[in-house]
Amino acid sequence: MSLNQVSECNKQRKWLSLIDFILCMAIIVVSVVLISALEYVFAVLFICISLSGMWVYRSRAGRPYRLMYPALAAIFSFSVLPLLFTLFMSVTNYTSSNMNSVEAVTKRLLQEYYVTEVKYDYQVLADGELYRLKLMRDDESYLSNQFSLPPVASQALSLRAGGASLFLPEADLTKQVMFRRYFASEPLVLPSGQQLTRLDFSAYGLVAPRYRQLNEGLVLANGTMLHDVNTLFDNQTEHFLRANMTTGFFHAIDGQGEFIGPPVTPGFVLLKGADQYAAIISDPAMLLPLLKVLLWTFMFALLSLLGSFLIGLILAQLTLNPLTRFSYFYRGVLLLPWAIPPFVSILSFKVLLTPHGGELANLLTLLFSTTPDWANDADSARFTLVGLSIWLGYPYVMLLVLASLRRIPSIYYETAAMAGYGPIQRFIHVTFPLVIKPLKPVLVALFAFNLHNFVLVFLFNQGRPVMLDAFPVAGYSQLLLNYVYSIAFSAEQNYALASAITSFGLVLIGLVALGCWRWLNNEINTTRGRRV
Amino acid sequence: MAQSPLIIWMSTQQSVSGVKTIAKRFERASGIKVIVQTPLFMDAKFPLFAPNGNGPDIILTYHHQIGLWASHGLLANTEFSASSFAKYVPLAINSLKYRNQYYGYPLGIEVLSLAYNKNLVSNPPSSWYEMQYWQKILSRQGKKSLVWDYHDTELSFPFLSAYGAYSFAHSGFTFNGNHSGLTAANASRGIDFIRALLAQQWLPNEVNQEQIEREFRQQQQAMMLVKPQQWQSLKQLGFQVGLSAIPLINGESPKPFINVYSALINQYSTQKDIADYFITNYLTTEQGLASLDKHVSLGVPAYIPYLNQVASNPWIQVSFTSLKYGQLTPNIPEISRFFKVMEGVWPQLSSHRPSADILLDAERKLLPAKAEQP
Incomplete structure (x- = not known):
């Protein structure tokens, strides 16, 4: 290596280290911003992702991971993190009233203010082209300088006593709104030096911070001294306020330090440990339905998968039959359920299958003298849902099977035919093993999709009866997802319970699905092993 | 810095075009744009959207949400001056009180009443005996008397309350979430009452509101239970419809729920003062309420000057007298649990479970803390 090349290389390295330096600075700046916005989770996520990214792309050791890294980062941020969030939420008391940490709530409480007895009525008066503000309270009265609306630059309000006998028409509402826009954010200073805050369209008032932190600490009757940031003094009611770590709210405390009085909103997020899980397991009114829902969710996914796979496979096989001249047309018709948006087809099925009146229901009654009473009968509802999901799912499978069927060399069939295999045996021994292998990932996806086929159940019958x-x-x-949705977003909005049920359900479904998939894999391998 | 618009959320069941008219009036006077939105699942969305600053400034809904939302810190409280306080019907304004604070402004008081077709029923039944008489007469003509969807708590619970059931105990306008009246007095006989109607096939097992309204329109059904939102459509049916109180059962009046339609202000709104101004000067005025009432009836208006204007309306008079017998829907947070529990009660009516057990079980679900005691 010539000297020239080495210096060139060094120069490049210098540049690269400069880039590294800039990137590091950027990472530090963004992290500091995130941390100062109290977004700790996102800060940690950002630091992890960006540092590992730096390592992978900027170092020699990370080189093998360069291709894999984007996928890993995406999986972590969009799948693992939400899962961790769900798990975290399930061990807290997270509801719409308890959404922030105790520090954030304290901070918010310290920003609250209350209106003291000092309240002035105000009017914005039209004084020709200009405007004046008039403040009145009992026999006090103040008048401002003239100002224009919208104000010219750096126009400030200054008040002087007087104006009690000044009668001018009140400005119209548009001007009052304009006054609010330009002058309401600034406090109004009385000649006495008092600062007033605008309250609404008719009043200014003296406001004071509602709570203050106790820097000097609080000594209780039994001699204990409370000295923490979560003990506040309520300036309005003159009570002491303390964060109650069992209810998740601030409460007033008495001289003994006992919590009295109603909770002060908003509450804060509290770690509750396994309370939610204990509640689920100990209450049969919760556990049994949950197990039933889980079992049904799994059955639904499995039956839909098997149904759409078999029907898709058979239909694809049939369309390959060379004697059908209109096979393109025929295939197009079979693909129709896939082409229509599920929203539309689910709702149309709902109408068609309405007992006593729906066209399809009438047809079924004519043919079989019975029709599924899916609103009242559990089994009918389940059969109907599985049928619908098969209807929605088979075209997808059919399309993929068609593609892989074409790839099977015809010589296999000829050999099989020569060996004396009939069409059904050829299907079982040649077509099926050769088709299922490339289709496995798709089947996994379809199974996973059906595990949380929320839209179908939600639109069709809301899970009744x-x-x-x-x-x-x-x-x-x-399905599990519908059940959780109804818990989290019904009137009670119990997110913690919903998260706990989700986690509980996910673990069970995950285990069963894993076991089932292993079994399916083994099955295929052994059959193929036997053939070979 | 542009003026941000005022956002109002309301249900499509209510007078959306009325609010839009008022909004236009306000827009002309103030230059502030008003956006009226009708989101689906509004009541469920509000607690999620409000704390993030994505909620509306004003939400128009029923008063029974107040306890839950106020305890979550979502609602701005209202300070009434003595003179403005006196302008509202006491029942309505007190229904907005939760933990000694008032939230929002009342618009109208709604209570369930009995609508009847004057062609089929000459004078409305005042007791259940008369109702049975009409059932006999009308079924001879191949028509129905009164049919309702018994799965609906708002419609069915009044029949339980005629036998003494109530949701939560109260003193004045304050309700106690730890004391339920689901099994009070002879409440289970109320269940028997509805079961008997089912056994006689007077009430069908499966019927929806549209079906009932269609049959009433086609004069196949003589009576139905109606809320004030349905009044306007009843006047356009082409035959005379009368309104009366729900008939007495064994001399006791069924106690329909009293719901107060109200305008509530979002605590997280950045323009609470504008929202308040809009409500007090444009919505709860004689002109404003008249615009609301024109499209969808408010029931008994809660604002006394407007109530005086329309007091001669016989339907409002019927509603007003029904208020005496009705029970105010509690506004405590537990009320949502009550409705959830009752939802599970009605499907059990077709089972063989004893009526008293159904209610005991419901009460156990309603008061979970109590169940743990021996």
Whole structure:
């Protein structure tokens, strides 16, 4: 290596280290911003992702991971992190009133103010082209300088006593709104030096911070001294306020340090440990419906998968039959359920299958003298849902099977035919093993999709009929996701319970799905092993 | 810095075009744009959206949400001056009180009443005996008397309350979430009452509101239970419809829920003063309420000057007298649990479970803390 090249290389390295330096600075700046905005989780996530990214792309050791890294980063931020969030939420008391940490709530409480007895009525008066502000309270009265609306630059309000006998028309509402826009954010200073805050369209008032932190500490009757940031003094009611770590709210405390009085909103997020899980397991009105919902969710996914796979496979096989001249047209028709948006087809099925009146229901009654009573009968509802999901799912499978069927060399079939295999045996021994292998990932995806086919159940029958003994209300045909949705977003909005149920359910479903998939894999391998 | 618009959320069941008219009036006078939105699942969305600053400035809904939302810190409280306080019907304004603070402004008081087709029923039944008489007469003509969807708590619970059931105990306008009246007095006989109607096939097992309204429109059904939102459509049916109180059962009046339609202000709104100004000067005025009332009836208006204007309306008089018998829907947070629990009660009516057990079980679900005691 010539000297020239070495210096060139060094120069390049210098540049690269400069880039590294700039990137590091950027990472530090963004992290500091995130931390100062109290977004700790995102700060940690950002630091982890960006540092590992630096290592992978800027160092020699990280080189093998360069291709894999984006996928890993995406999986971590969009799948693992939400899962961790869910787990975290399930061990807290997270609801719409308890959303922030105790520090954030203290900070917010310290920003609250209350209006003291000092309150002035105000009017914005039109004085020709200009305007004046008039303040009145009992026999006091103040008048401002003239100002224009919208104000010219650096126009400030200054008040002087007087104006009690000044009668001018009140400015119209547009000007009052303009006054609010330009002058309301600034406090109004009386000649006495008092600072007033605008309260609404008719009043200014003297406001004071509602709470203050106790720097000097608080000594209780039994001699204990409380000296923490979460003990506040309420200036308005003259009570001491303390964060109650069992309820998740601030409460007033008495001389003994006992919590009295109603909770002060907003509350804060509190770690509750396994309370939610204990509640689920100990309450049969919750556990049994949950297990039923889980079992049904799994059955639904499995049946839909098997159904759409078999029907898709058979239909694809049939369309390959060379005698169908209109096979393109025929295939197009079969793909129709896929082409129509599920929203539309689910709702149309709902109408068509309405007992006593729906066209499809009438047809079924004519043919079989019965029709699924999916609103009241649990089994009918479940069969109907599985049928619908097969209807929605098979075209996808069919399309993929068609593609892989074409790839099977015809010589396999000829050999099989020569060996004396009939069409059904050829299907079982040649087509099926050769088709299922490339299709496996798709089947996994379809299974996963059906595990949380929320839209179908939500649009079709909302999981009815309801289980009689369940509380919170659960439906016989509800999938896990629908059940959790109804808990989290019904009137009670219990996110913590919903998260706990999600985590609980995910673990169970995950285990069952894993076991099932292993078994399916082994099955295929052994059959193929036997053939070979 | 542009003036941000005032956002109002309300249900499509209510007078959206009325609010839009008022909004236009306000827009002309103030230059502030008003956006009226009708989100689906509004009541469920509000607690999620408000704390993030994505909520509306004003939400128009029923008063029973107040306890839950106020305890979550989502609602701005209202300070009434003595003179403005006196302008509202006491029942309505007191229904907005939770933990000694008032939230929002009342617009109208709604209570369930009985609508009847004057062609089929000459004078409305005042007791259940008369109702049975009409059932006999009308079924001979192949028509129905009164049918309602018994799965709806708002419609069915009044029949339980005629036998003494109530949701939560109260003193004055303050409700106690730890004391339920689901099994009070002979409440289970109320369940028996509805079961008997089911056994006689007087009430069908599966019927929806649209079906009932269609049959009433086609004069196949003589009576139905109606809320004030349905009044306007009843006047356009082409035949005379009368309104009366729900008939007495064994001499006791069924106690329908009293719901107060109200305008609530979001605590997280950055323009609470404008919202307040809009409500007090444009919504709860004689002109404003008249615009609301024109499209969808308010029931008994809560603002006394406007109530005086319309007091001669016989339907409002019927509603007003029904208020005496009705029970105010509690505004405590537990009320949502009550409705959830009741939702699970009605499907059990077709089972063989004893009525008293159904209610005991419901009460156990309603008061979970109590169940742990021996």
